[in-house]
Amino acid sequence: MNVLFATSEAVPLAKSGGLADVAGALPKALRQAGTEARVILPKYDTIPWTLLQRFRKIDEFSVQLGWRTQYVGLLEGEVDGVVYYLIDNEFYFHRGGLYGYGDDPERFIFFSIAVLEAVRRMDIAWDVLHCHDWQTALIPFLLKRRYFADERLSSIRTMFTIHNLRYQGVFGKQEMMDLIGMGPEIFAWDGLEHDGAANCMKGGLLYADKLTTVSPTYAEEIKTEYYGEGLDGILRVRAGDLAGIVNGIDTELFDPMNDEAIAVPYLDSLARKRQNKLALQKELGLPQREDVPVIGIVSRFVEQKGFDLIDGVFGELLEEDVQLAVLGSGEWAYEQMFRSASHTRYDKISLWAGFNDGLARRIYAGSDMYLMPSQFEPCGLSQLLALRYRSVPIVRETGGLKDTVQPYNEYTGEGNGFSFASYNAHDMLFTIRRALHFYREPAAWEAIVRNGAGADYSWNRSARSYISLYEQLAPERKEKDSWPVTS
Template sequence: MKVLYVASEVAPFIKTGGLGDVAGSLPKALAAKGCEVAVVCPLYSKIGREWRDKMYYIKSLYVQLAWRNQYCGIFVYEDAGVKYYFLDNEYYFARNQVYGEYDDAERFAFFSRAVLEMLPEIGFRPDVINCNDWQSALVPVYYCLNYNYRPWYEGIKTVFTIHNIQFQGQYGREILSYVLGIDDYHFDNGFMQQDGDVNMMKAAIVCADRVTTVSSTYAGEIQTPFYGFHLDPVLRWNQGKVSGIVNGIDVDAYNPETDPHLFKNYSVNTLDDKKENRKQLLAMCGLQADDETPVIGMVGRLTSQKGLDLIQCVLNDILEQDVRLIVLGTGDYAYEQMFINAKWQYPDKISTNIMFSNDLANKIYAGCDLFLMPSLFEPCGLAQMIAMRYGTLPLVRETGGLKDTVIPYNQFTGEGTGFSFSNYNAHEMLHVIKSACFLFRHNQEAWRAMQIAGMTTDFSWDHSAQVYLDLYQSAING
């Protein structure tokens, strides 16, 4: 089977979030199962010289986008059985940031059109094209409108993966023909239109042969008004082709036995060495705690999606307990200030780090006892799986991938890999935090059993990659 994986970011070349991690890991897992995989991504100026020097120029072509005829250079790099293609156009991709430009609609429409134009030029005819989020949502749209009737392209199947339905590629009607090169008729008939705007994600959901999300719970959630961001009726109408496949993590990169960022490496068999990471992390953050004081970590974006308004409501209540809190991340100004002010108020209990550092992130995963992630919605989430990999118990809200990956502690059987609460309620979260802290202080045997259960859970891409292959095959079979 031949698969083309289309993404607007791919780790380790360029990454702003979870999509980059997935695009960097899933294709390698597919290739390991015998699939012939190619990945395509824009050649951003922010991709470092260490990667550019390893790429080879293949050829160039011109891509028609509405009335424009734009240059596109094709570069390739091969690693671990995967070919990575990079599409070059400095007008679109030599920018200071990956997203957030005034002409993002045009930039990624060019990228989507160039992906399809590139295929015969490189002699790669995929059985399946897997696109991701709104930045490549026009690939299945252009395929349906302009390519599927051409002999070379005939029979290619398209899969569209939704990583976060909140961002849909919504723009005014005026871009449809002038920028995207799609006839206004497709706005009037509703195909490209949602709530009076052009909506690229909606069109991809309609056009694609299969639609996936990054967890099974999220696949169901986005078919409801609360989580669907106005696309829930479209997803319910197309529910027969919608499914959820939980993401994996790179278990080699996140491995407490070999992670170079840790103060001391450890495994499930040498779990006591985790305490050295705890001790050194506290010292690094200017905090002190005895063995019975739970250390809670938070790593990620400081936004309302991540449940920060819940924390804002009860932060004083949390810090009035005998706990230590270590926070790492950037985001909304109000939440950054909340943690900065808390540091002034509770200097001996909280470490506030308004930045992002992979080194400190891994030290937090390894050195904390609890990992707090009370998201309002979470399509999949990787941090909770990374935390479990390091023997740090996640405390999450039961939504999306958090519900699918964290088994809540059962006091009667001792089973579980973490703690959870269901309602989006600050005091329900606070109650679970207090219960977890009580367990930490008074039942280390149960705590250790959960650590081992989490560390020995298979969070690799192996299983998920097979589910993707089965999905691809079902699309090919029709």
């Protein structure tokens, strides 16, 4: 089967968040499982030059965007065993960043149309277009409403993956009609209108042949009003086409036995892991104490990630015999909370404002626990990375956190972390204290870490689930491949 990922970012070419990790790692796992998976994304000027040198131009053409005629260059190259295509247009993508521009709707409508026009010009017969988040959500809509009679495209099936339902690509109706060259009929009950505006995400939810999201629990949550971000009604109607598949991580890229960023390689040795803790404490200016538990936080500082809970009990938390290693940036109030504490309680907390990939890995390796009290979390990769580096997660039971972190049961010995259900600051604090209690019981702590080490966090299992869905979308190809060969 031939599957093309349409995405706005993918590791190692361009990244702003977890979408890039998925779009970079999943195609590799699919190829290893026998599915021809390739990726198409914009040619941002932030793509490293060392990687751009691997690409060559294979086509150029123009697309119509309302009254505008826009150039498209199509480049092809191979990175880490996966073939990537780049959509080149300097006006839209030579910006110094991926998102956050006033014309983002126009940029990604252009990208969606350019993808479809590129696909119809390629020699490959694609079975499935796998689209990701609002930036490519119009592709299923356009395929069925604008290109339905196109012989090169009409047989292609689509899958749309929701990585975060909150971001929907909402803008004015007139702008949408102008850009895609269609009239007000696109805002009927089966169209793009939502709350008086044009909504890209709605197009994907209505018109993709299959819908997926990045954990089974999140797939159930978004069908409710609380988590549905106003689109829960559509998701309930399409429940039969919606599946939740937990993300994986690239276990070769994140391997504590072969990670050059950390001080001491290790896998299941807590003694060697503690050497990384001492190195991390030294790097961050914290007192070097092997006996004190270190809680790691690597995150965007936004309310979604539960930082209002931390703010609510921060003083009480710092009274515990604990150290916090914090890396991230975001809302000023949360950043200032950590910065102020790092000056007044420098023996308890260290903040690195911004992002540093090497330091993130050293925090995973050097921390004993990893705190992730999210308000909602479609899947989350950080808790999987923490488990990979044998750091015990403390999470709220939502989305993928609930699916991947099982609370420790001292009576049965089961569980790979600690969790709380209610979005409440003192419930979180109680759970942290419970984790600190078991940290001081070496036999129990070793059992928790060992439980976490026993699971498969790679993309292999998830890839098999995606392949099963692809085969449901393209049964004709599956049947053709299974026909007996006759002479």
